[in-house]
Amino acid sequence: MKKQLHQGAWICLFWGGFINLLLAQNATQAQLSEPFQTLEINSKVVVELVKCKPKQERIVWGANYTEVTPSFFQLNKGKLSIQPPSQAQPITVYYSQLEALIVNATQAQVFSAKPIKNRFINITINGGGSITIPYKSSDANIIINGDAEAHFSLQAKQQSITINGSATVVLKGKAQNQCITLNGSGSVQAGELKAKSGSITLNGSGMVEVKTTQELVATLNGSGKIYQKGKGKTIEKLNGSGAILGSREP
Known part of the structure; x- marks a missing residue:
């Protein structure tokens, strides 16, 4: 799906209750509704891992990337799987425990x-x-x-x-x-x-x-x-x- 976003606008999407996505013109991030202990990367992408406090687990990617599909991120039973398209910009994954x-x-x-x-x-x-x-x-x-x-x-x-x-x-x-x-x-x-x-x-x-x-x-x-x-x-x-x-x- 493609979203045309306006200055300061944001949209929340829920897929199976696992991930809350916040989309804005200058930043795009997925705020996770539960922690994960396993990270699985399934596509050609650059990923930076950053430690964060509990309940602040999230994923941040490029401001110019506006197409998000359910296969982009999946979180289930403590395992976060990411599979963005290969041409996607670098992604930062914030974890509390890995x-x-x-x-x-x-x-x-x-x-x-x-x-x-x-x-x-x-x-x-x-x-x-x-x-x-x-x-x-x-x-x-x-x-x-x-x-x-x-x-x-x-x-x-x-x-x-x-x-x-x-x-x-x-x-x-x-x-x-x-x-x-x-x-x-x-x-x-x-x-x-x-x-x-x-x-x-x-x-x-x-x-x-x-x-x-x-x-x-x-x-x-x-x-x-x-x-x-x-x-x-x-x-x-x-x-x-x-x-x-x-x-x-x-």
Whole structure:
């Protein structure tokens, strides 16, 4: 539907009682009637994540975008799904608590200027796209299927990441323990993530670089390479033509 809006005018629309939309000439936003803990992105769009107080959850997008359909946003049982047209302007999503982020769109871009803080954080990326997110968590789990490019700055007790494909991931920060599984030709650059202990399983021709101060268990099946940047003890399990080495040359 298309709305011709006048200066200062606004229109409220309700879809299933879930979302209250406020449309104005200079700003367009969706005020959510209930909080969400899971955010799912299903189209090529730029999304900024911003922390807000409870009951202030909302979505803001470009002032020039005037076409809104029921599939644009859907909120149900704590899960907010957004699927604006690919040509839509950047969107800002305000959340009070975020436990899970799911990106199902090639070339989507998601970023946050400040850390996402939650006891448990789950991030799933299916396809391409660019993700830049800082977070603080006791237990963080990341799954990437495809060729996405992801940058995570973190503080976590338990950090786990699984990559299936050719994604490039950069990890920085601190973790007590990290677990990395790479299946394919991707790259995990975690030399700037300081961890006490860790385990790596690399199946394929990819590359993983880590930094552990106490112990690293490294399993390599294939022609890939694992680099241990830290001084912790390394327990090696090598099957194939790959190599488990010290730090990469600068």
